[in-house]
Amino acid sequence: MADAAITVEGARKRYGDKQALDGLDLLVGRGTVHGVLGPNGAGKTTLVRILSTLLRPDGGRVEVAGHDVVREAGRVRLRIGLLGQHAALDEELGGRQNLEMFGRLHHLRARHARVRADQLLERFGLADTGRKAVKRYSGGMRRRLDLAASLVTDPEVLFLDEPTTGLDPRGRTEVWASVRSLVGGGTTVLLTTQYLEEADQLADRISVVDHGRVIADGTADELKARTGGDRIDVVLRDGGQLGAAVALLPFPAEGVSVDTDRRLLSAPVTDRMTALAGAVRALEEAGIEAEDIALRRPTLDEVFLHLTGDDHRVKEAA
Missing domain, CATH: 3.30.70.100 (Alpha-Beta Plaits)
Structure with a gap:
């Protein structure tokens, strides 16, 4: 794919006697949301760690924004943002202070960091809460602030690793709206999730991962059609x-x-x-x-069970 934001060919990673990635292939188009769906232990988080240069693959070719994650790790880091499963915020600081701190950590000058913090607070509907300590935020507000922090450098590619785990339906909806806004602005998003509804709502394409390999890839409708249609x-x-x-x-x-x-x-x-x-x-x-x-139409839950042929049950959103 000439306009791919992410290219993964034959990626491998082993932890002791466990093969976390076993020749995984993946293509993600620019300006899209690509969902990676699978159970715990399928290899989703290992994939994100490799793509974000936090982990070196044992083999294969992995490129993000046109740069090799091993040979050009520094260039990759300048072009990506990462939102992990757990918030990386200082609970005692306010929202604006957190974003300014992240800006300074990314070597922005103090004035630029303040301006960027205000822009992001406004963008994510948090302008009125910027001075409030993060420990007083709701779960959805906290996750939106965490998402804002991952965008301080305006990355080309954003990795969301199970971004709504533990949130109630309102919090998930807030995060989904924020993700849609990002993609509308041209950001490429790789979303790993166990929530089938989340992939159905957000992803332009979905890759189903099991035992470290992509076992199916397509739009939600294409995958559903593989279970036998309506x-x-x-x-x-x-x-x-x-x-x-x-x-x-x-x-x-x-x-x-x-x-x-x-x-x-x-x-x-x-x-x-x-x-x-x-x-x-x-x-x-x-x-x-x-x-x-x-x-x-078949649900993505049925698709997953049909494709894997085992008893894995991906959690449905409440």
Whole structure:
């Protein structure tokens, strides 16, 4: 990819007898959000540490913003920002003081650091809280300030390593809005996450990682299509009629799944409207009352389980 912001070819990294990255390949286009999805231990954080020059790969080629992360580590660092899983803020200082401190650590002059701090506070909706001690911030405010700190040098590429872990739904939504704003301004974002909804909401493309390798790559819709396309879900008023409903509905028996606790049967469909009309007609003729009938796309949770073929369960956002 000629306009790639990140290029990874055959990256390898071993910790003792554990192969954290096992020939991983990845391409990330400029000005996009690229999600890296996988369970704990899949290699996501190791990948981010290598891309941000905090860790040297054992093999392969890794470039960020056109520079090799090993041979040109200094040039890479000038072009990137990093938001890790844990906040890197001084709890006793105010938001503005934290950002000024980060600016000075990046060798900005005092006046430039103050101006940059004010710009970032305004950009992330924190201008009115700049003097408040960080320990009094909400989780979402703290994460937005941490994100602002990673942008002090206006990086070309930003790495977000599970940025909303531990946040409530409101906090996650605040961070998502901030990320969308960044990409609108031209920043490239690599997002690692365990939250399927987060990848679905933010990522232009998603790479699914398992056992140190990319096992699938595409848009959310492309990945969902790999599980068999659309499904129809039927919730019956009387769960005791599930067996009869499965027998009479016009769907292949081998594709139907049944959840007795939820009084739900689910089946893959090819023609959405024909399937919906056929299900409604068959149930009415049999006198079986449906509480709800809905067409839906597969979830990323189902995609992940389908692709890995194991019992890993990626956490769904609450």
